Amino acid sequence: MAVLVTGGAGYIGSQTCVHLLEAGKEIVVVDNFSNSSPKSAKAVREITGKDFPLIECDIRDTEKLDEVFTQYDIEAVIHFAGLKAVGESVSKPLEYYDNNIGGTLKLIEVMKKHGVKCIVFSSSATVYGERHLAPFNEEMEAGGTTNPYGTTKLFIEQILKDIAAADSEWSVSLLRYFNPIGAHISGKIGEAPNGIPNNLMPYISQVAVGKREKLSVFGNDYDTPDGTGVRDYIHVADLADGHVVALDRALSVKGCEIFNLGTGKGVSVLQLVHAFIEATGVDVPYVITARRPGDIATSYADCSKAEKVLGWKAKRDIFDACRDTWRWQKNNPNGFDD
Secondary structure (H helix, E strand, O other): OEEEEEEOOOHHHHHHHHHHHOOOOOOEEEOOOOOOHHHHHHHHHHHHHOOOOOOEOOOHHHHHHHHHHHHOOOEEEOOOOOOHHHHHHOOOOOHHHHHHHHHHHHHHHHHHHOOOOOEEEEEEEHHHHOOOOOOOOOOOOOOOOOOOOHHHHHHHHHHHHHHHHHHOOOOEEEEEEEEEEOOOOOOOEEEEEEOOOOHHHHHHHHHOOOOOOOEEEEEOOOHHHHHOEEEOOOHHHHHHHHHHHHHHHHOOOOOEEEEOOOOOOEEHHEEEEEEEEHHHHHOOOEEOOOOOOOOOOOOEOOOHHHHHHHHHOOOOOOHHHHHHHHHHHOOOHHHHHH
16 A cells, blocks of 8 residues: 655655655655656655655646556555745736646545545645734634635645545545755755745755845844744654654544644744854845735744644754755755756
8 A cells, every 4th residue: 555645756745755665655656847856756765765656747637647546556645736835826826726726626536536535735824824823723713815825725625624524434634834944864855946946945045055146035024023024944854754643643533633733933034044054154145125925924833733643743943954954955056957
């Protein structure tokens, strides 16, 4: 029996594949490589010493997806595949709704056809919107999202909740995670966005390696200690651990459960920049620019439920993440194109 990992060649997907393989799981990876590289799968094989099928497939292609489920004995799905940039979603909402929601509906359709009713979904803290004050907990009502990316996550969560409510055989785990940063400690896999990075840490590291001139900090007039946005930055390795334990629970518990995966601590943009400089000894020039549409001031997690139910807790800090990011970036200044 194997776990299908959609988007498994991406940043978080590839890290999770490492942890799944190290936990003794069999995996099958599908990815359309729109914002990833098949070379990450090669690196996963090098790190783990284990092989697995890698299939180029867009999850909206039900015919190809059906072939995957027919060929392999799939028992569960970890669903990462989706567009993920907040700013881009504001300017390209239709693409986000089509890819993220449409793709998930196609995936569920094929899962149902093959009797696979266990899914761990890569959701986001953006579903909490602006209606609550941090720290966010799973009992808070989701909604009031501020960008199409977050809205796609909110809608997909609702779809999966409805499916689990309608059919008691389904196991659904909704993982609301906050801001993944860092890289594998080996330096062989990390975040390698196509084009200009949409996330903070890869932009910092690309400035540090000389690929970008300076970092733009979007706004310094938020109601935060230093005026810059505050987020919960979680090491991607801790996030990967969270997926493994959530999968194990979903395979044994029916129904729908929601878990925050974060550190429970808020860190501002400038605090992260200075932590990177301190951890690596490399300067990161930056300028303050206008706020970015769709951003909120403060977002960090209450992770007590994940600790209580899953026995999971983040173990690494932002300095670990900065060092691991820099190891990846300096060894691979052009990502997987090197």
